[in-house]
Amino acid sequence: xxxxxxxxxxxxxxxxxxxxxxxxxxxxxxxxxxxxxxxxxxxxxxxxxxxxxxxxxxxxxxxxxxxxxxxxxxxxxxxxxxxxxxxxxxxxxxxxxxxxxxxxxxxxxx
Amino acid sequence: xxxxxxxxxxxxxxxxxxxxxxxxxxxxxxxxxxxxxxxxxxxxxxxxxxxxxxxxxxxxxxxxxxxxxxxxxxxxxxxxxxxxxxxxxxxxxxxxxxxxxxxxxxxxxxxxxxxxxxxxx
Numbered sequence: 001x002x003x004x005x006x007x008x009x010x011x012x013x014x015x016x017x018x019x020x021x022x023x024x025x026x027x028x029x030x031x032x033x034x035x036x037x038x039x040x041x042x043x044x045x046x047x048x049x050x051x052x053x054x055x056x057x058x059x060x061x062x063x064x065x066x067x068x069x070x071x072x073x074x075x076x077x078x079x080x081x082x083x084x085x086x087x088x089x090x091x092x093x094x095x096x097x098x099x100x101x102x103x104x105x106x107x108x109x110x
Numbered sequence: 111x112x113x114x115x116x117x118x119x120x121x122x123x124x125x126x127x128x129x130x131x132x133x134x135x136x137x138x139x140x141x142x143x144x145x146x147x148x149x150x151x152x153x154x155x156x157x158x159x160x161x162x163x164x165x166x167x168x169x170x171x172x173x174x175x176x177x178x179x180x181x182x183x184x185x186x187x188x189x190x191x192x193x194x195x196x197x198x199x200x201x202x203x204x205x206x207x208x209x210x211x212x213x214x215x216x217x218x219x220x221x222x223x224x225x226x227x228x229x230x231x
Contacts, residue, residue: 034219036220043225049219
């Protein structure tokens with residue numbers, strides 16, 4: 001069935017380090033792909049999205065490219081800040097389905 | 111403020127009791143989703159409504175039920191509560207995408223509320 005797999009956390013980085021959180025998906029059709037972020041004590045919010053192959057979503061310095069050939073949507077940021085500490089969820093939507101990955105917790109230390 | 115309102119924010123109750131969580135979707139959104147988030151289970155999809163009708167069901171227990179009213183607000187009813195039901199319950203809404211025979215077309219962006227934290231003692 002359709003699914004989303006993310007790298008296990010928690011991930012701990014120093015401020016200004018490079019971030020990659022891997023996400024791969026399995027889907028029977030052509031899904032839209034998303035990254036959501038959940039800051040401590042809050043609900044999830046959309047970080048970025050891509051709706052077709054080779055699209056690049058970007059927001060707040062984060063980027064992810066929809067790679068159909070590798071069924072991946074890895075999240076990257078060149079220089080993380082303490083304020084980026086949060087849980088990051090990869091997700092796909094395909095018709096009625098909205099499928100979230102398990103989430104990756106990121107802690108950025110000064 | 112995301113535009114999705116959930117009440118109550120916090121709720122403490124005892125095992126065996128029944129509670130109702132309420133969600134008002136963002137203005138114009140026809141779809142409402144309910145999720146349960148616990149430390150050991152992650153984010154679990156419970157149920158989805160679209161314009162008053164149940165659209166999809168996830169891992170929702172028989173002790174739980176939900177509905178979406180004509181004004182589009184939704185309620186999640188949790189009964190015969192157990193300790194393991196302690197969790198954050200999130201509601202999300204989405205803009206109505208074009209509904210085809212296969213389902214919604216287009217990117218289905220969810221807007222989440224701040225959640226209702228349920229503690230069962």
